[in-house]
Amino acid sequence: MSLFARAVRPVLFRLGGGDAESAHEWTLHRLASMPPAAREVMRRRYAFSAPVEAFGVRFPNRVGLAAGMDKNGLALPAWPALGFGFVEVGTVTAKAQPGNDRPRLFRLRESEAIINRMGFNNAGAAALAARLAELGPIGVPLGISLGKSKVTPLDEAVEDYLESYRLLHPYADYIAVNVSSPNTPGLRSLQDRDFLSTLLKELSGPVPVLVKIAPDLTEPAIAELLEVCLEHGAAGLIATNTTLARDDLAPGDRHLATETGGLSGKPLTERARAVVQFVHDETGGRLPVIGVGGILSADDATRMLDAGATLVQLYSGFIYKGPDLVKAVAQSARPSRAAAAR
Numbered sequence: 219m220s221l222f223a224r225a226v227r228p229v230l231f232r233l234g235g236g237d238a239e240s241a242h243e244w245t246l247h248r249l250a251s252m253p254p255a256a257r258e259v260m261r262r263r264y265a266f267s268a269p270v271e272a273f274g275v276r277f278p279n280r281v282g283l284a285a286g287m288d289k290n291g292l293a294l295p296a297w298p299a300l301g302f303g304f305v306e307v308g309t310v311t312a313k314a315q316p317g318n319d320r321p322r323l324f325r326l327r328e329s330e331a332i333i334n335r336m337g338f339n340n341a342g343a344a345a346l347a348a349r350l351a352e353l354g355p356i357g358v359p360l361g362i363s364l365g366k367s368k369v370t371p372l373d374e375a376v377e378d379y380l381e382s383y384r385l386l387h388p389y390a391d392y393i394a395v396n397v398s399s400p401n402t403p404g405l406r407s408l409q410d411r412d413f414l415s416t417l418l419k420e421l422s423g424p425v426p427v428l429v430k431i432a433p434d435l436t437e438p439a440i441a442e443l444l445e446v447c448l449e450h451g452a453a454g455l456i457a458t459n460t461t462l463a464r465d466d467l468a469p470g471d472r473h474l475a476t477e478t479g480g481l482s483g484k485p486l487t488e489r490a491r492a493v494v495q496f497v498h499d500e501t502g503g504r505l506p507v508i509g510v511g512g513i514l515s516a517d518d519a520t521r522m523l524d525a526g527a528t529l530v531q532l533y534s535g536f537i538y539k540g541p542d543l544v545k546a547v548a549q550s551a552r553p554s555r556a557a558a559a560r
């Protein structure tokens with residue numbers, strides 16, 4: 219058992235009387251205030267170089283921090299020191315918003331899973347732009363995930379995304395369009411052809427734009443979305459967001475199955491990989507994919523890359539396994555079939 223699993227995780231999981239969001243906030247603040255010397259110690263232990271290029275961006279390794287962990291870019295300098303080869307901040311919205319009422323984050327420990335209904339709690343695009351301007355480059359590529367403000371009606375969503383885009387694209391190595399969170403009413407309907415076509419047309423420019431999709435879409439719906447992405451020059455896909463399904467939960471966690479929100483972690487592994495495989499096969503590898511969902515081991519990451527992903531991201535796996543997982547994945551990540559074919 220790793221040091222993280224033996225000594226660190228039990229402490230973190232007890233913080234705030236076991237409240238998952240308290241532990242998250244505490245950890246984020248500790249990482250944000252880590253002195254440069256401590257970051258250097260971390261970097262020596264965890265950073266691993268295995269460069270790869272995707273959609274015109276050079277990455278020091280294939281493992282990224284998934285969106286949602288550091289929505290406001292609070293702890294940005296810490297993530298590369300923990301071994302991440304890129305970081306996706308956000309999801310941010312044009313307007314600052316508090317998100318849903320607490321509790322809204324639940325650990326399903328036996329299942330190595332998480333249910334969340336955060337609802338895009340964030341300080342807003344302008345605050346993130348100010349933070350990024352103050353901070354400067356973080357040494358690894360930065361993705362910025364954009365979502366729709368909750369108060370903005372769906373028929374004004376394009377302008378809402380554009381407002382965030384205008385403020386933030388100067389700081390981004392790529393933009394992720396999040397149309398797949400289950401926690402903003404109606405958001406997933408923005409995966410439809412008409413909206414996505416308009417949005418991608420408006421966002422076309424020098425910064426690569428990737429679309430993050432839900433694992434709950436049917437194959438015909440994904441195929442239609444891929445057509446739109448190819449037609450309007452999306453640089454790639456991020457697959458997948460959390461699922462509304464509640465399959466494969468361990469018996470000890472079934473009492474949490476009724477909590478509203480998106481499920482991530484181990485129960486998502488197979489589905490996320492199947493979506494990545496479908497995207498790869500359907501596009502003949504023409505759209506680079508960031509594979510995310512249920513990567514809890516280096517083997518999971520290898521299978522995701524074999525399914526056609528060029529890069530991978532971690533969220534739940536990092537919560538349960540810590541930075542050892544980041545390094546293990548970075549070390550073991552072989553070139554994907556997709557990359558090898560190019």
Ligand SMILES: Cc1cc2nc3c(=O)[nH]c(=O)nc-3n(C[C@H](O)[C@H](O)[C@H](O)COP(=O)(O)O)c2cc1C
Pocket residue numbers: 284285286287289308309323332333334336338363396399430458459460481482483484486510511512513531532533534535
């Ligand atoms: C607490 C929490 C918050 C999240 N917030 C976001 C978000 O703001 N934007 C987004 O695109 N994905 C968000 N996600 C989804 C993750 O980025 C990722 O797609 C999903 O959790 C599957 O990966 P995993 O199984 O490694 O956790 C969130 C996930 C969790 C657990």
